[in-house]
Each structure stands twice: as C-alpha cells, then as structure tokens.
Amino acid sequence: MKNDVAHYISQTAKELQPSGIRKFFDLAAGMKDVISLGVGEPDFVTPWNIREAAILSLEQGFTSYTANAGLLELREEISAYLGTRFGVSYDAKNQIIVTVGASQAIDIAFRAILNQGDEVLIVEPAFVSYAPLVSLAGGKPIAVSTSATNGFKVTPEQIEQAITEKTKAILLCFPNNPTGTSLNKAELMEIAKIIEKHDLLVVSDEIYAELSYDETFTSFAAIPGMYERTILINGFSKGFAMTGWRLGMLAAPKEFVEAMLKIYQYTTLCAPTMLQYGAIEALRNTYHEVESMQRSYRRRRNYVVQTLNTIGLDCHTPGGAFYVFPSIRATGLTSVQFAEELLIQEKVAVVPGNVFGECGEGYIRCSYATSMPQLQEALKRMQRFLETKGIKRGEKIEQNS
Structure with missing residues (x-):
C-alpha cells in the first residue's frame, strides 16, 4: 500500500468541499456562552405524542424491516397529507418513498435522472448540499444567481438565460434556505412556462x-402541467420538529419512483421502522402543534427583521422558513470575516452568506429558531459588535423588548 493515502481517494471526493455551515457550528461548539444562530434546527422538542408512538412501536416489538418504500400505512398518511394540505394526489403504493431525511430524497432523485454531464440549474443562494449532490450523481450544477433587489426571487428570464442544450433539470427550494424567500402561485406559473x-x-x-x-x-407539483415533471421533496424535520429522526418523503410519477426505489434498495433498504410509526402519529394527530410552532416563528421573524434593520443591517422580510439573510456590506467586512469576528468578540454564531453561493457574499444567514430571550441577547451583542465597526443606528436593544 502506498504511503500517500490520498492516492486512493477518488477525484470526486477530493473535490467536495466540507459544509461551511458545519465549520462554524463546530467552532462554536468548542466555546462557552455562545448563542448559535447557525444551524437550521427547530428549538422545539418533537411533540410527545410522536415520541410516544415510536416508543410504543418498540415495546410492541415492531423492529423488522419495512417495505423499501416504507410502511404502506405511513405512505397512505403521506398521500392524504399531500392531498389535503397541498392539493396534489399521489398513489401510496407506487408514487411515494419514505427516505432517511429530505437530503437523501434529493440524492436518489438526482442519481435516478442524471446522466454524466447533464446540467442542473440551482437557484442561489442555495442550501450547501445541492451542488455536491448533483456532482456526486455525475451532473454539473449551474448557479442561477438572485439578489436582494427583489428579495432574492428568481425570475423566468434568469432561468431561461441559464439553460443550455445540456440542461436536464432545475432544483427549486421555497421557502428558501438560506434567504427565507418564498414564491407565490403566480410567480411559479411564470417559471412553469x-x-x-x-x-x-x-x-x-x-x-x-x-x-x-x-x-x-x-x-410546484400543483401548478398546471408540472405534476408529470416534478419530483416533490418534503419531510418531517422542520415543520414537525423532527430533525434528529431523519425522515423525509418524496412523491413523483410512478416511473420516477420506480427508478429511485431501485437505488434506494441498494443503498439504504428502508427508513427505521420505529421512526416511521412516529411519523404516522405526526401526520394524524399533531397538526395543531405545527400551527403553534409556525405562529411562534412568525413572531420571532417579525422581531428579528425589525431589529436588524434598526441596528444597521439591511434585511428583507422572508416569507417563510426560519432564516433571515441580512446584508453586512456596510461593515466593509467579507461574510467570513464578519462571522469569525462576531463569534470571537461577541460569541454569536452565524453562517457566512458565501457558503450558499457567490451571490451570498456580503450577507450572513441567521436562524431565528431559538428562544426569544436568546434572540434578544444575540441581537444586543450584534449591535455592540456593529458599533465597534462604526455602525450606530436606532436605539439600544432592551432585554425585555
């Protein structure tokens, strides 16, 4: 065996870059008194009835494999959920797969549809895993950059300009991570054209x-003419506060699902059985909790956006998710410099905007999925940090504001 282990590593693996989100999360984890606005994870604990259902399944001995696509009972609940909530109809038996997180669903989707060299348009700023997953499937990610001038909304013209003869697909995420930007039905219909x-x-x-x-x-699957073209990705992590459960779902026309299921069979087999029973309970009896969490996030969003603009960081109002994406250009710092100095001086962890694509430079991502007292303290620290950079605007933030 050669002494240089790197000799054995594939070129694809060598070229992959580590997650910029995790870099700052790991750095913050080694410090005391840090308030993290970095990782996109609900601060709510998974509702008790969901946890209880998973525990009960263990006590009843439901520890065997399920069908590759997941428990039919769960797929039936997913089908009902997608139909009731979003007006899209999928057959539980052959159009739905329960995956190990939404990220895996995206992974097998790309592997099922991409040939070597196929291009995939990715609207940026974008979640850090999208481009690497395209590359791992043999495709080529193509960035479609947006800007704050229109709230980071992609236009049909921008999409069309990026299309080449090699373009196979486009990945859309809305509400968006990291900007929180959402698209309404009229805007989606123009993109669909x-x-x-x-x-x-x-x-x-x-x-x-x-x-x-x-x-x-x-x-997007509900837009006329798009159902047949769309692989719909969703999951339980964000809305149901089930991040550590790693349960996702995908729904698509039968032919796509058949292709993805073959890949899934050989890479994962099935999602954990007891967690699937928890997901059944989530869909049947937990929507009131989802609505309660949503109301809390909305209040926090309004507070954070207003406060950031008050203290000197221009920030658009996101339509969804639990992120804000304020500009830090007034400081004269790069996104990485701002995040590093803020963490060291004030012990507040945020994510540099450039990790989400080149057009994210000059911005930071802050998650408001944390308690109001923590948000208030974090913003006080950020205001203090900004004052050291000569930025002073608005009144001092009070702890009980």
Whole structure:
C-alpha cells in the first residue's frame, strides 16, 4: 500500500468541499456562552405524542424491516397529507418513498435522472448540499444567481438565460434556505412556462412548506402541467420538529419512483421502522402543534427583521422558513470575516452568506429558531459588535423588548 493515502481517494471526493455551515457550528461548539444562530434546527422538542408512538412501536416489538418504500400505512398518511394540505394526489403504493431525511430524497432523485454531464440549474443562494449532490450523481450544477433587489426571487428570464442544450433539470427550494424567500402561485406559473418550453424536470424541495407565513404555500407539483415533471421533496424535520429522526418523503410519477426505489434498495433498504410509526402519529394527530410552532416563528421573524434593520443591517422580510439573510456590506467586512469576528468578540454564531453561493457574499444567514430571550441577547451583542465597526443606528436593544 502506498504511503500517500490520498492516492486512493477518488477525484470526486477530493473535490467536495466540507459544509461551511458545519465549520462554524463546530467552532462554536468548542466555546462557552455562545448563542448559535447557525444551524437550521427547530428549538422545539418533537411533540410527545410522536415520541410516544415510536416508543410504543418498540415495546410492541415492531423492529423488522419495512417495505423499501416504507410502511404502506405511513405512505397512505403521506398521500392524504399531500392531498389535503397541498392539493396534489399521489398513489401510496407506487408514487411515494419514505427516505432517511429530505437530503437523501434529493440524492436518489438526482442519481435516478442524471446522466454524466447533464446540467442542473440551482437557484442561489442555495442550501450547501445541492451542488455536491448533483456532482456526486455525475451532473454539473449551474448557479442561477438572485439578489436582494427583489428579495432574492428568481425570475423566468434568469432561468431561461441559464439553460443550455445540456440542461436536464432545475432544483427549486421555497421557502428558501438560506434567504427565507418564498414564491407565490403566480410567480411559479411564470417559471412553469419556461420549464415546459425547454422540457425540463423539476426537483422541488418543499421541506419548509409548513413554515410559510404571509401567503398560502403552493406546491410546484400543483401548478398546471408540472405534476408529470416534478419530483416533490418534503419531510418531517422542520415543520414537525423532527430533525434528529431523519425522515423525509418524496412523491413523483410512478416511473420516477420506480427508478429511485431501485437505488434506494441498494443503498439504504428502508427508513427505521420505529421512526416511521412516529411519523404516522405526526401526520394524524399533531397538526395543531405545527400551527403553534409556525405562529411562534412568525413572531420571532417579525422581531428579528425589525431589529436588524434598526441596528444597521439591511434585511428583507422572508416569507417563510426560519432564516433571515441580512446584508453586512456596510461593515466593509467579507461574510467570513464578519462571522469569525462576531463569534470571537461577541460569541454569536452565524453562517457566512458565501457558503450558499457567490451571490451570498456580503450577507450572513441567521436562524431565528431559538428562544426569544436568546434572540434578544444575540441581537444586543450584534449591535455592540456593529458599533465597534462604526455602525450606530436606532436605539439600544432592551432585554425585555
């Protein structure tokens, strides 16, 4: 065996970059008194009835494999949920797969549809895993950059300009991570015209669908003519506060699901059985909790956006998710410099905007999925930090504001 172990590592693995989100999360984890606005995870504990259902399944001895696509009982609940909430109809038997998180659903979707060199348009700023998952499937990620001038909303013209003869699909995420930007039905219908014109597929990441605050969420699969072209991705992590459960779902026309299921069979087999029983309970009896969490996030969003603008960081109002994406350009610092100095000086962890794509430079992502007292303290510290950079605007933030 050669002494240089790197000799054995694939070129693809060598070229993958570590997650910029985890870098700052790991750095903050080694410090005391840090308030983390970094990782996108609900601060709510999974509702008790969901946990109890999973525990009961263990006590009853339900510890065997399930069908590859997941418990039929769960797929039936997912089918009912997607139909009731979003107006899209999928057959539980052959159009739905229960996955180990939404990220895995995206992974097997790309592996099922991409040939070597196929291009996938990714609207940026975008979640850090999208481009690597395209690359791992043999495709080529193509960034479609947005800007704060229109609230980071992608336009049909931007999409069409990025399309080439190699373009196979587009990945859409709304409400968006990291900007929180959402798209309404009229805007989606205009994008759909471009999708149909150029015969593209759509991977629609709708994991934040339940965290839409100002307008009714519209699933891309519900747009006329898009059902046949769309692989719908969703899951339990964000809306149901089940991040550590790692349960996702995908729904698509039968032919796509058959292809993805073959990949899933060989890579995972099935999602953990007891967790699937918890997910059944989540869909049947927990929606009142989801609505309660949504109301709490909306209040926090309003407070954080107003306060950031008050202390000198321009910030648009996101339509969903639990992130804000304020500009830090007034400080003269890069996104990484701002995040590093804020963490060291004031012990507040945020994520540099550039990890979400080049157009994210000059911004930071802050998650408001933490308690109001923690948010208030974090923003006090950020105001103090900004004052050291010569930025002083508005009144001092009070702890009980």
